[in-house]
Amino acid sequence: MQHGNLREYIRRNPTQLNDQVRGSWVRNSVSAVAFIHEHSVIHGEMSARNFLVADDLSLKLCDFVGSEIGSDKPPLITEEDRYRKSPNLPRSVQTDLFALGCLMYEIMVGKRPYKEDDHEDWENIAEKYERGVFSCLRGFKLLGRTMWDVITEAQIMRFWPQFVQNHEDGSTFPVDPIQLFLGNCDVSQVTAALSHLLRSPLSASHNPNTGDAWWRLPVTYLTTPTDHSMPRVHQEYYAEACQGGGWVKD
Template sequence: MRAKTSHDTNPVVEIKYSRSKQGYIGSGASGIVNRAPNGDVIKSPWPGSRNAEARRDITTESLIYERLGQHPRLIQTLGFDPESCVLTMEYMPNGTLKDFLAANNEAISTAQRLRWARDAAEGLQVVHDAKIIHCDVEPKNFLLDEDLALKISDFSGSSLEGSRASACAGRRYSRPGFDFHRQQTVSDDLFGLGSTIYFIITGQIPFEELPSDEVEKSYKDQIYPDVSGINCGSIIRQCWDSEITSAQEVYDYFRDMEYKE
């Protein structure tokens, strides 16, 4: 199953992947993403006043990919040029989980949703095992290959071995009382994982009907979307309530669910 993805050229918020064969794909906080004529994805730092920070972030991302190595839940990197700070990666033809699910929500089976939830947890555990905090766990940062296999991506703002992060998740994916000036932790990523799984299962962002500032207030009051009537609602709520201590627990939950079917 393949999907058409919308073309978003927001230069600050997030990286987007399109289905274009070459040229401009999108942009993010750290740089510009293009598709080379050979099909590879090229990430380059912003020029001008943002260049130094962008180069730092992309260099960090390259170090993280080097540490992580190859894994089915990770984007494959094909090279990094330290002089130009250009990172080369594999192309993911079905784009972001966010865009794909939004475009195909009615056609996606429960089994596929559960696989994505399981795979998101697996990918995040691989990241945490390497002493990395992703810091921006949202559907926009999970990509889908030609077989709809899910892979976690975009480590340009992540924390490596306790380094200061330069990214954070949006309000619907951030823990109550989030403070960008404090060190982010595994718990921050797990909260984002809970919200991501909610999106995967329901096809809706948490509190879709509310503006972001009201979502933040609800979270501070420990009020979350009702998950009592949805599949795997209990594990989502445990992520939100910080009752889960590792992504491995979430992965095990979905793996056990498969065995019971």
């Protein structure tokens, strides 16, 4: 692909990227990760270097040399420093989602998390991640709304019954929605909020009694010759105690 990888494309075209392009990239990347997880594949090396920019500017996930299918063996290849929470964590849905969050940060901001701290030892940044100190996306906008708003919207979707109940009696939402996201997130809710924000079609069935939702994602974006013939993905997996949302926290 003539445009090369995402990181190089952002570096070469910093003034040509608008909200629509960045928003499409976020949606492409979430869709691709959802697809491989639906098929029990852990990528294990996700970063802006491993997404290629196609001629139509869509993203294609590539480089599966470090991926696993249901394996508990130590990984041969891991994410780059600022895309992994800890070098000691086994590769999992959780570590992929943390890397996905870092990717979304790089898409929106144009640089890796803690890029300004390149002089710091990786151990210091890993300690920040462990303590829940993340580069903040508050203030960065996607089609006129902040990523903070998107995550908050995702939380309202996930915990809709509690949200309605607590507002009907005049009280406030009982827990900071970002803290709630960190402990109870479901990537499908984030996908739904992003898709709604980007005005992209999704079909969904929602259970108002439990707040659970199952979302159908669009054809996913992967570097395979049959990616356009792939069926729409039925995403129904949860990332328990997911840290993939950490990238939006102050």
